[in-house]
């Protein structure tokens with residue numbers, strides 16, 4: 089059960105007016121489609137909480153899921169992908185998804201299949217698919233609601249395709265307050281090309297690690313093989329000079345993960361940032377390793393410690 093939902097305060101309403109008013113003074117309706125680069129995708133990992141700030145990301149009792157992503161993709165094949173979002177008692181909905189390759193640019197092609205509920209926007213080589221106004225399903229209580237689109241895999245086997253989504257389970261008050269934001273991610277590997285048995289996907293709640301606060305990094309793992317797998321998940325920080333923190337071992341005790349054939353699992357790593365932590369920019373690295381301690385896959389992101 090969610091409790092203590094904050095009310096819209098006058099201060100928040102003042103900030104909101106500034107946000108919602110375009111230079112011409114007309115209302116800019118964000119609910120007709122969120123701005124780009126808020127799908128919790130790298131390198132910024134920014135998501136809907138950059139404006140829907142009432143609740144920390146992934147803090148409610150709902151969730152978002154991506155389905156239709158194959159464990160291994162066939163080059164050139166088209167896959168219908170569905171984003172499903174649910175949250176008890178919420179009553180308006182939105183999402184944004186990115187399908188990026190290892191270089192944080194598009195891999196393959198996304199195609200709109202329902203222009204009433206979804207739209208696509210592209211800047212350079214990067215695209216995002218998101219809801220339309222009709223696609224917010226205003227007044228639909230609890231969910232689940234879903235949006236679908238097609239993803240066509242690259243014609244020649246490319247790299248791993250990463251799917252990153254951020255969903256907003258909103259309260260239908262017409263403001264950016266009182267809403268619950270959820271992130272998720274998954275991955276598909278190219279069939280017929282060498283790839284690791286499983287892909288580790290890191291998704292920090294934020295890449296700004298504030299002194300004296302805790303930060304949560306979600307680790308999601310996709311098994312690309314048709315046999316069960318088990319791994320240990322470990323992480324460490326690579327400091328600007330190239331040395332590691334901690335100097336040996338990992339930030340947390342290893343976390344054991346078990347995956348069914350072609351399955352998916354996730355774990356959270358929460359770290360307290362000491363109030364005296366140096367204000368550096370560094371790299372967070374995590375690994376999944378097999379029983380022999382051999383690394384199977386690694387993912388990383390750049391973060392900054394902030395005051």
Ligand code: HEC
Pocket residue numbers: 104107108116117118119120122123126127135136137138139140180181182183184224254255256258259260261262263264267
């Ligand atoms: C730049 C700020 C900003 C970002 C980023 C943003 N929103 Fe919003 N959003 C707003 C504002 C302001 C409103 C209220 C006015 C309106 O309806 O557009 C709003 C309203 C909404 C509503 C209707 C809420 C309700 O209770 O009626 C939905 C749904 C929504 N946004 C979805 C999203 C999703 C999904 C994302 C992330 C992918 C997102 N927004 C990111 C500013 C933002």
